[in-house]
Amino acid sequence: xxxxxxxxxxxxxxxxxxxxxxxxxxxxxxxxxxxxxxxxxxxxxxxxxxxxxxxxxxxxxxxxxxxxxxxxxxxxxxxxxxxxxxxxxxxxxxxxxxxxxxxxxxxxxxxxxxxxxxxxxxxxxxxxxxxxxxxxxxxxxxxxxxxxxxxxxxxxxxxxxxxxxxxxxxxxxxxxxxxxxxxxxxxxxxxxxxxxxxxxxxxxxxxxxxxxxxxxxxxxxxxxxxxxxxxxxxxxxxxxxxxxxxxxxxxxxxxxxxxxxxxxxxxxxxxxxxxxxxxxxxxxxxxxxxxxxxxxxxxxxxxxxxxxxxxxxxxxxxxxxxxxxxxxxxxxxxxxxxxxxxxxxxxxxxxxxxxxxxxxxxxxxxxxxxxxxxxxxxxxxxxxxxxxxxxxxxxxxxxxxxxxxxxxxxxxxxxxxxxxxxxxxxxxxxxxxxxxxxxxxxxxxxxxxxxxxxxxxxxxxxxxxxxxxxxxxxxxxxxxxxxxxxxxxxxxxxxxxxxxxxxxxxxxxxxxxxxxxxxxxxxxxxxxxxxxxxxxxxxxxxxxxxxxxxxxxxxxxxxxxxxxxxxxxxxxxxxxxxxxxxxxxxxxxxxxxxxxxxxxxxxxxxxxxxxxxxxxxxxxxxxxxxxxxxxxxxxxxxxxxxxxxxxxxxxxxxxxxxxxxxxxxxxxxxxxxxx
Numbered sequence: 103x104x105x106x107x108x109x110x111x112x113x114x115x116x117x118x119x120x121x122x123x124x125x126x127x128x129x130x131x132x133x134x135x136x137x138x139x140x141x142x143x144x145x146x147x148x149x150x151x152x153x154x155x156x157x158x159x160x161x162x163x164x165x166x167x168x169x170x171x172x173x174x175x176x177x178x179x180x181x182x183x184x185x186x187x188x189x190x191x192x193x194x195x196x197x198x199x200x201x202x203x204x205x206x207x208x209x210x211x212x213x214x215x216x217x218x219x220x221x222x223x224x225x226x227x228x229x230x231x232x233x234x235x236x237x238x239x240x241x242x243x244x245x246x247x248x249x250x251x252x253x254x255x256x257x258x259x260x261x262x263x264x265x266x267x268x269x270x271x272x273x274x275x276x277x278x279x280x281x282x283x284x285x286x287x288x289x290x291x292x293x294x295x296x297x298x299x300x301x302x303x304x305x306x307x308x309x310x311x312x313x314x315x316x317x318x319x320x321x322x323x324x325x326x327x328x329x330x331x332x333x334x335x336x337x338x339x340x341x342x343x344x345x346x347x348x349x350x351x352x353x354x355x356x357x358x359x360x361x362x363x364x365x366x367x368x369x370x371x372x373x374x375x376x377x378x379x380x381x382x383x384x385x386x387x388x389x390x391x392x393x394x395x396x397x398x399x400x401x402x403x404x405x406x407x408x409x410x411x412x413x414x415x416x417x418x419x420x421x422x423x424x425x426x427x428x429x430x431x432x433x434x435x436x437x438x439x440x441x442x443x444x445x446x447x448x449x450x451x452x453x454x455x456x457x458x459x460x461x462x463x464x465x466x467x468x469x470x471x472x473x474x475x476x477x478x479x480x481x482x483x484x485x486x487x488x489x490x491x492x493x494x495x496x497x498x499x500x501x502x503x504x505x506x507x508x509x510x511x512x513x514x515x516x517x518x519x520x521x522x523x524x525x526x527x528x529x530x531x532x533x534x535x536x537x538x539x540x541x542x543x544x545x546x547x548x549x550x551x552x553x554x555x556x557x558x559x560x561x562x563x564x565x566x567x568x569x570x571x572x573x574x575x576x577x578x579x580x581x582x583x584x585x586x587x588x589x590x591x592x593x594x595x596x597x598x599x600x601x602x603x604x605x606x607x608x609x610x611x612x613x614x615x616x617x618x619x620x621x622x623x624x625x626x627x628x629x630x631x632x633x634x635x636x637x638x639x640x641x642x643x644x645x646x647x648x649x650x651x652x653x654x655x656x657x658x659x660x661x662x663x664x665x666x667x668x669x670x671x672x673x674x675x676x677x678x679x680x681x682x683x684x685x686x687x688x689x690x691x692x693x694x695x696x697x698x699x700x701x702x703x704x705x706x707x708x709x710x711x712x713x714x715x716x717x718x719x720x721x722x723x724x725x726x727x728x729x730x731x732x733x734x735x736x737x738x739x740x741x742x743x744x745x746x747x748x749x750x751x752x753x754x755x756x757x758x759x760x761x762x763x764x765x766x767x768x769x770x771x772x773x774x775x776x777x
């Protein structure tokens with residue numbers, strides 16, 4: 103195993119003024135050692151992780167990090183800038199910068215080392231030694247030595263500690279001390295590397311200072327060791343410090359609970375301990391739960407119904423997208439090789455000629471068709487899963503399959519998922535005898551919920567939804583002229599408003615839903631959506647070339663990557679620009695997206711593939727006009743962003759541009775490379 107950090111990965115005089123520049127400078131050292139294969143690709147993954155949550159911590163620490171397919175082995179680079187760099191920490195800039203790079207499939211041993219480093223960062227002596235270090239080699243040894251020590255001697259697994267039992271003849275004059283308040287806690291973050299273990303360390307230290315027993319279960323990338331059930335049973339309170347759903351959350355039900363984000367566990371652990379103690383004193387507890395209770399069934403505390411509904415729908419869409427991509431591209435390849443009669447080919451299980459291209463085209467088409475047949479059931483199943491966890495899967499898939507059977511399509515899948523999740527949540531609220539609780543999750547809940555969902559989908563709501571789906575399909579089929587252009591404008595605005603966020607995903611889901619039963623109108627919609635989604639990164643890339651003086655060095659470097667991201671239909675490529683200057687970039691992107699969407703519909707361009715950008719150009723109807731639509735929108739967006747930046751006087755030397763308060767992290771969701 104290579105050393106996590108070497109002297110070549112230490113920069114004690116880091117010359118960077120922004121977090122993007124710091125990450126690039128440290129990443130370049132990793133590239134020089136062959137530990138990163140694609141600098142821009144890796145930095146895009148770092149930016150995507152940063153967009154989820156700031157990586158600045160109290161105490162002057164910044165820990166940009168990510169999992170990436172561009173990393174060959176887990177690596178750490180350390181930089182110490184002369185002036186602090188803003189990483190979004192509440193107490194100000196960071197002067198200790200750790201760039202953590204983990205491969206997409208990092209092994210447990212390396213992740214253990216990284217988690218040990220995260221814990222050490224909570225040690226004031228360790229950070230003080232780093233601030234006073236003068237030699238890169240000694241600094242690397244300090245970091246490697248400390249992390250190795252921790253990884254070789256991990257903390258003992260959580261276990262119940264028996265109460266001291268006095269010997270029979272022991273004197274009883276002195277009363278036994280009152281047992282300490284006991285807390286069990288779970289910490290987790292999207293990557294499961296840094297914040298997870300730092301929150302665990304902070305809670306444990308705060309517990310020691312307060313005289314409270316704290317046992318933490320870090321649910322990290324290398325897996326997790328479950329807290330002994332006896333320890334949970336004996337606990338007086340629970341703390342959840344997490345940014346991803348707590349696994350097996352039902353284990354902690356029925357106790358006073360504080361539920362916060364992972365950074366709260368790092369920044370104010372003593373307050374969380376005081377809060378859970380206060381709840382215990384007031385007798386506030388969560389509802390008891392049986393074995394089948396959901397994980398995060400109702401969303402985070404304080405969220406409104408609209409927010410939870412969006413999360414449930416996005417859960418279904420996120421699980422559906424891989425089926426869309428695989429199935430849609432296979433179908434498109436089948437058409438590309440075999441022509442538009444490939445859908446009439448016999449089953450390849452009965453007729454396949456190895457030397458005929460038509461047989462291979464039919465094979466691709468039929469595999470893609472089967473993958474596509476899962477779209478609606480997967481959508482419904484995972485909407486229900488987002489609402490009710492695993493018990494929602496069975497009725498969700500059943501309802502989605504019924505939606506297909508009655509031709510209710512995409513809209514039927516949405517309804518089935520919501521009905522299934524709601525039914526399971528209702529059943530789980532019913533109080534049942536203790537003798538029946540063991541069979542609830544495996545027999546009773548699937549049986550009752552599937553029956554209810556089936557009844558409602560077949561006999562009550564299914565047929566009206568099927569009629570609505572048919573009306574929508576007929577409307578799309580008849581789209582022409584002004585109506586088509588208006589729809590193109592609306593879809594273009596939606597695709598570019600939040601650059602990969604919820605509104606973008608709604609427009610994309612609407613388009614791919616039409617591919618399940620393709621017609622001329624639905625193929626036009628798919629083409630318009632993809633074209634508009636390509637515009638924002640392409641426009642930002644063009645603007646950095648035409649008027650580079652309006653952008654700083656980091657943005658110009660991001661512009662180079664944005665060419666490829668935009669051409670590949672990865673709208674998130676524009677996020678770094680929107681995060682730094684949202685009031686100029688987002689309206690400009692929306693204007694260009696609207697132009698492209700309108701022109702694509704006006705030119706009657708069609709697309710059978712749900713993704714691929716310019717790389718699926720042979721599968722596009724009217725490809726030349728399609729490119730013209732994309733170029734026109736790109737030109738409009740680039741011209742607008744240049745004009746607005748010029749009017750606002752925000753040139754590359756404007757120091758305020760590098761960190762607009764409240765916008766450092768952008769608004770985009772997790773991209774696939776981030777865990």
